[in-house]
Amino acid sequence: MNLTRRAQDSLKQRLPYDALLPDRMPFYVSSLVYSFGALTLGAFAMLILSGVTMVANGPLWWQTSALGHYVHAVHYWSAQAFFFFLVLHLTSQFFMGSWRQGRALTWMVGAFTFGLAVLEAFLGYLSRGDFFAQWNQTQGKAAFNALGVGAWLNLLNNGQVYGLHISVLPAVLVLLVGTHLFLVRSRGLAPPYPPDEAEVPAAGPAGGGDA
Ligand code: HEM
Numbered sequence: 001m002n003l004t005r006r007a008q009d010s011l012k013q014r015l016p017y018d019a020l021l022p023d024r025m026p027f028y029v030s031s032l033v034y035s036f037g038a039l040t041l042g043a044f045a046m047l048i049l050s051g052v053t054m055v056a057n058g059p060l061w062w063q064t065s066a067l068g069h070y071v072h073a074v075h076y077w078s079a080q081a082f083f084f085f086l087v088l089h090l091t092s093q094f095f096m097g098s099w100r101q102g103r104a105l106t107w108m109v110g111a112f113t114f115g116l117a118v119l120e121a122f123l124g125y126l127s128r129g130d131f132f133a134q135w136n137q138t139q140g141k142a143a144f145n146a147l148g149v150g151a152w153l154n155l156l157n158n159g160q161v162y163g164l165h166i167s168v169l170p171a172v173l174v175l176l177v178g179t180h181l182f183l184v185r186s187r188g189l190a191p192p193y194p195p196d197e198a199e200v201p202a203a204g205p206a207g208g209g210d211a
């Protein structure tokens, strides 16, 4: 069997066409907690949209024109919203134990995405080029040298910092988020933990079984 046929068969099995856009969800999904992932995704899309618009027009545009200032502010606030919802998402998934029943990879890909997103935001702050950024570049360089990664990532090299922020890391992040969503869609959402024995009301007339 050739590689294409094998990929086709695996996709058909793991993500059948009918299940691509499901119109029915398990009952436990009707809770606010399940919207944090989608809200993170929304903020991520806004980051890419505003970031690409800034890069296409150049620093003079986002530093001097009114529309440029606005798009820059959208990028800044999207980054705040992104991490706000991301932390809510990963904390709630932690307490719901969503890595259960074969979903460990979904969790691991998510955790890796989080680590890379922190680096991406750090490099974004360094791309500003103002005194705040310069201070963090010089201080951060010592920390990166101490970690032994200074030879690969030199924070004083603006081309490297900016290049990683606008191209390499976003591309890897898009790939990781895509994989994360594919895993969520192909494995389905984890059912909640079963209720604690002590919390289940006793059956029979006195216990008020199915009231
Ligand atoms: C850019 C970052 C991320 C995006 C866009 C994202 C998006 C999503 C979406 C849309 C879902 C579907 C259901 C829901 O919202 O609860 C989901 C599920 C999940 N996410 Fe994320 N996520 C991200 C990062 C993370 C991180 C950092 C973790 C944990 C370390 C994580 C762990 C999970 C797990 C375990 C599930 C499966 C839930 C289940 O099976 O019930 N995600 N994610």
Ligand code: HEM
Pocket (backbone or CB within 6 Å): 044, 047, 048, 050, 051, 052, 054, 055, 072, 075, 076, 079, 082, 117, 120, 121, 122, 123, 124, 125, 126, 127, 128, 129, 165, 166, 167, 170, 173
């Ligand atoms: C997860 C994705 C991203 C995050 C978390 C992020 C975060 C940030 C942050 C926090 C800043 C500093 C903003 C400020 O303090 O004023 C920044 C700046 C910047 N970002 Fe992003 N960013 C992301 C993706 C992108 C993408 C995809 C592009 C373009 C293709 C981009 C282009 C820029 C540019 C040009 C700046 C410099 C703006 C300035 O001089 O202040 N970003 N980013």
